[in-house]
Amino acid sequence: MADNKKMVEAITSRDEDFAKWYTDIVKKAELVDYSGVKGCMVIRPYGYAIWENIQADLDRRFKETGHENVYMPMFIPESLLQKEKDHVEGFAPECAWVTIGGSEKLNERLCVRPTSETLFCEHYQKIINTYRDLPKLYNQWCSVVRWEKTTRPFLRTSEFLWQEGHTMHATAEEAKEETLRMLHVYESFYKEILAIPAVIGRKTEKEKFAGAEETYTIEPMMHNGVALQGGTSHYFGDGFAKSFGITFTGKDNKQHYPHQTSWGVSTRMIGAIIMVHSDDDGLVLPPRISPVQVVIIPVAQHKEGVLDKAYELKAELTKRFRTKLDDSDHAPGWKFAEYEMKGVPVRVEIGPKDIEKGQCVVVRRDTREKYFVPLEGLSNYIAELLDTIHNDMYERARKNTEEKTFTATNFDEFVDTAKNHPGFIKAMWCGDSACEDKLKDATGGVKSRCIPFVEEHISDVCVCCGKPAKHQVYWGKQY
Amino acid sequence: MADNKKMVEAITSRDEDFAKWYTDIVKKAELVDYSGVKGCMVIRPYGYAIWENIQADLDRRFKETGHENVYMPMFIPESLLQKEKDHVEGFAPECAWVTIGGSEKLNERLCVRPTSETLFCEHYQKIINTYRDLPKLYNQWCSVVRWEKTTRPFLRTSEFLWQEGHTMHATAEEAKEETLRMLHVYESFYKEILAIPAVIGRKTEKEKFAGAEETYTIEPMMHNGVALQGGTSHYFGDGFAKSFGITFTGKDNKQHYPHQTSWGVSTRMIGAIIMVHSDDDGLVLPPRISPVQVVIIPVAQHKEGVLDKAYELKAELTKRFRTKLDDSDHAPGWKFAEYEMKGVPVRVEIGPKDIEKGQCVVVRRDTREKYFVPLEGLSNYIAELLDTIHNDMYERARKNTEEKTFTATNFDEFVDTAKNHPGFIKAMWCGDSACEDKLKDATGGVKSRCIPFVEEHISDVCVCCGKPAKHQVYWGKQY
Known part of the structure; x- marks a missing residue:
């Protein structure tokens, strides 16, 4: 191999400078190019071909689970975005606003969609009338915009490509089932197609999506021990339905609010492929999505x-x-x-x-x-x-995750582990977000990743405050 | 059939009110819904499934002819849009402008792409260096925005879905070949998949695309005799290349400007399917794209x-x-x-x-x-x-086009035909755009559709001014 390396400009070593190694790969493997618009990227043919393979496989999985594709407008009127209070608070600060259309100042400014819950709700309000209209299982492939200050190709960009599923159900149970079903679709996809293992679970109150009752997440670990939020699935209850006046006549002939979910993954997955599998000679692609x-x-x-x-x-x-x-x-x-x-x-x-x-x-x-x-x-x-x-790549990634997963039973041990051993920390938590803040501050950014479905009993008390523990949590730094 | 009609609300008759018949179908066949943003539409599952079938077939044809898909940013900085003078004059009046990002006023406003020539040129400038880098044959599937005053689902909307091919070639000949190749790809697609016949040819100077040297068009006739510009393919020469400083070292070791094309079709094709094939009982779908x-x-x-x-x-x-x-x-x-x-x-x-x-x-x-x-x-x-x-649908559409195609040899005959016989008029033209204006004004909107590749000799003189004729032109009203 030594001979070959002389012929191409070497890339930065992964162990030397992980961040530079990453950007070297995205550039030299011709996945992306930077554009003149801050934080927006050009996805080049080789990068886009990976995305097309990802899309084809996921789309098949969505259709097999009964979902249909639609396309919603890319603009959200400000008044529509404001209909759900938590949601607008979460997204308004990072919106891009269109204020002029066709040379004229608009009466109402339009947000370029950061996510489309509000648009789907506006439409569902019109087409859902009786229990016969439920469930509605819609998905959309599109680009979204979130005005980011610091950006990195695939991982955090002002515009990115994704899919967003938005579904409506007659009962809370059905909606909760759907939320978990789609989380598991993501988990299988990561394992079977991307050869990436991941921790899955529920986000804490502090980390959940703006407007959601529950947020579930898939959290693969990158080679350097840092987590990537690889996909999320949200259960909204009937909160949006109430804000948007969506009701249906049930079998009991009474009016009910439907229950809602949304779920999404994005081009960020390509970042995960790079950071989980690749090495000092460049990209290493899982066979099933390799162009x-x-x-x-x-x-x-x-x-x-x-x-x-x-x-x-x-x-x-x-x-x-x-x-x-x-x-x-x-x-x-x-x-x-x-x-x-x-x-x-x-x-x-x-x-x-x-x-x-x-x-x-x-x-x-x-x-x-x-x-x-x-x-x-x-x-x-x-x-x-x-x-x-494929199997070997998965196994190496699994081993890396295992080797970089630690436990901590008290504050000092937690901070020490966070400092010296990049990776996940399994530790107990009392349920108070003040402890999450304290741990984050003391470690320079370690946050709760999720509460796993099967919790281990690491100790009886919160790793931070020493009060009785409610949950075992996975903790870690994130991209 | 009489019995069935009683069970569903009847739609407006096609012969009675073509426009209302059209909007009745898009609504009742559940193809689209209107959204809260003026001129933007929701494409519902049934409409989007048609688009997916269109995409799959066209994408295969693009790949078979050597094209690769990419994704460019959705925003164009104002200074970038202004780099090519004719182009910005054509598009600036219908741009939507983002002026605020992440709560802050932007230093430079960003146009939501109406078309992406400028973005492709900015990228090509970076990646084209030698003749070995040519041709570049890129395509993009995305949504674009053109701020329209009067809108109609699929036919004219402020946001629509389309594909835009953008290619760069070492010589003018190769670029011209590509321009025509893609026009013929569209023609075959219309015929083989949509069962729609069409007139194809070159646009007059007045009707060509902003910044193009030559624009070719495919013009199917709707059932009521009105034309729809069903797709265009443009040859740009090296105009953009010069404005953007794109050069390559040729085999002769000298610097050259590459020659450029672009070509596109959009969700407007779904409008054509409706208006060519459907009837008073609703949609009639060509079998090959029917969901x-x-x-x-x-x-x-x-x-x-x-x-x-x-x-x-x-x-x-x-x-x-x-x-x-x-x-x-x-x-x-x-x-x-x-x-x-x-x-x-x-x-x-x-x-x-x-x-x-x-x-x-x-x-x-x-x-x-x-x-x-x-x-x-x-x-x-x-x-x-x-x-x-499929064949019968094509044949009926062909017959309709034939029956509604007329000839005119002088001004009065032209105006009379335009008034009494909706459809295409074949007539000679001197090449002066003043005559195009005069015919348009006298007929309430009849414009030149295109100069066909094989011109007929209808008479010796321009149908409008009587001066010696240069070309036979197809004329007609358009959507």
């Missing part, structure tokens, strides 16, 4: 028969995998480094000697392991290898 | 064996078609009317007598023709029928 799963690189391609064989392999592998053949006039070493930087899971090298022996060289991006594989049956070999790579 | 291609309606579904047979049919038909079974407790007549309103191409009725005879009733939405079809081989029968329906 190119197999790259074929001819060696000594000017020699008779090499390119013919390479095209033949491409024709065969394309039937089952997203396959690319690079027959450009760059040297093989340059190509090796290029597709390592781009994180292509499997590289197939084919040269005159390989052809003679009826074999090729197969190299895994994740471990660099190199195999001599007979051309006969290559396609089956690669199918298995891609699954193995 | 439901076959609806199965059990008759006397409480009788033994009926629902079982219906489920069996559904399982079989779902393998090949987007199939829905309506086993709700509404009466069959109500269901017939409902799926007619929604334009489902084929209805399959199955009742006890049918089952006895080993047959079912198949009804076409477009012609109302009714067939008794053996259950054995039903799937093949329907596959053929869907193709027949």
Whole structure:
């Protein structure tokens, strides 16, 4: 590998400077470019192709669970945003406001949607009349805007792409079920497609979404021990329904308020892929969302028969995998480094000697392991290898999360762990948000990630105040 | 059919009031809802499913012709928009401006993209360096905003969904080829998928896109003889490249400006589908983009064996078609009317007598023709029928266009035809935009649609001024 590295400008080492390593990768793997608008990014073809693969798989999961896609306007009139008090307080400070339209000052300014609960409620108010109209299971793929001061590609940008599900149900039970169902859809997606394990659970009162009764979250840990809020699912009760006057006639012939959920994941997941899996040679992509799963690189391609064989392999592998053949006039070493930087899971090298022996060289991006594989049956070999790579990537991430998860039973231990061991801390909590504030201040930013569904009994008392504990909480710094 | 109509509120007749008929359909077929923001629409699940089918097919065609998807920011700083003089003059009057972000007044106001040439150019300026970087063939699916005074769902809205291709090429020839290639992709799509014929050609100087050297257009005729600009493809020469300082080192080792194109179609196509194909009972959808291609309606579904047979049919038909079974407790007549309103191409009725005879009733939405079809081989029968329906819909639209296309050789004839015969007028033109203005004023809005690729020789002189003719032009009113 040493030879290849000389040919491409090296990126910053992950252990040396994680933040710079991250931005080096997004730039050099050609995922994004910065734009002239502060905090807005250009998602380049390679980055967007990852997003398209993410979308296709998630969209299928949403449709299988009965959801339909819709499109709502991108503008929210200020009066509409103000209809739910907690919600507007949460979002108004980070809104972008349109004040002029078609050369004229608008009578009412319009917020570029930061999230669309209010728009969905305005529509639901018109189309929900009886219990027969429920549930309404809508989803939207769109871009949203939240005016951020400090931005980082994929992780925190003023504009980002996401999906937002918004559903209405006849009963609180059904809505709560939906909230958890979609959290589990996210969990399966992270595991089965992104090869990323995560802690899931409920947010504390302090950390929940503006206007929600309950917020559930999926929290994968990045390689450096920092958490990323990877997706959320909210139960709203009937709060918005009351504010927006949404009612339905029940089977009992009486008027009821429906119960609501919303849930979303965003392009931020691409940030998680980078920070969980990648290394000092660039991106490492999980096979199931990689735009190119197999790259074929001819060696000594000017020699008779090499390119013919390479095209033949491409024709065969394309039937089952997203396959690319690079027959450009760059040297093989340059190509090796290029597709390592781009994180292509499997590289197939084919040269005159390989052809003679009826074999090729197969190299895994994740471990660099190199195999001599007979051309006969290559396609089956690669199918298995891609699954193995997926499983191994998941397992390494799981191990990293396990190794960087600690426990603390008192304040000093908590602060000491936070300082010396980046990662999650499992610790008990009394339920008081003052303790969350105190722990955050003492550690330079460690916050409650979530209350897991199955709580461990770490001790009897709150790690902060020593009063009787109510919950076990996962704590950690976040992006 | 008379019976069914009683069960649903009738819509306005197409011949009586075309505009009201149109809005009745978009509402009653549940394609859109109006929103609280003037001119912005909610695209409901049924309307959005049509858009998803359109997207899937077009996206495949774009990728087959070598294009890659990207995502650009939704905001354009005012200074960026101003870089190309003609372009900003064309779009500035209809921009929506963000002036406040995160509670603070912005130093520079941001336009919500009406189109993204400037953003693509800013990015291309950074990533195009040598001839090896060309061509760049990018496309984007997104929403854009143009502040409209008078709006109508799908046809003219302040926000709409579209795709915009933006490409850069080493030579003018290649860029011109691309411009025409994409026009023909649109033409094939209209014909093969939407069952809509169209006139294609070049726009006159007066009607071309702001900043373009040449604009090509696809102009289908609606049932009432009015044209819809159904898609455009622009050749920009190197004008934007010069304004944005985009250059590349050629094979000759010298600096050159690349040549540019852009092309787009939008949700407006759904308006065309309605206005070309639909009738007084509601929507008529072309089979290839219909969210439901076959609806199965059990008759006397409480009788033994009926629902079982219906489920069996559904399982079989779902393998090949987007199939829905309506086993709700509404009466069959109500269901017939409902799926007619929604334009489902084929209805399959199955009742006890049918089952006895080993047959079912198949009804076409477009012609109302009714067939008794053996259950054995039903799937093949329907596959053929869907193709027949597609071809017949295309042929009817073609005939309508033909019947409503007239010729005129002098001013009086032109004005008379425009007044009495809604449709296209083929007439000669001298090339002077003053004549376009005069014809428009005299006819209450007839404009040049395009100069076709194969011009007919209708006469020697301009239909307006009598000076020597340069071109044959298609003229007509437009949405």
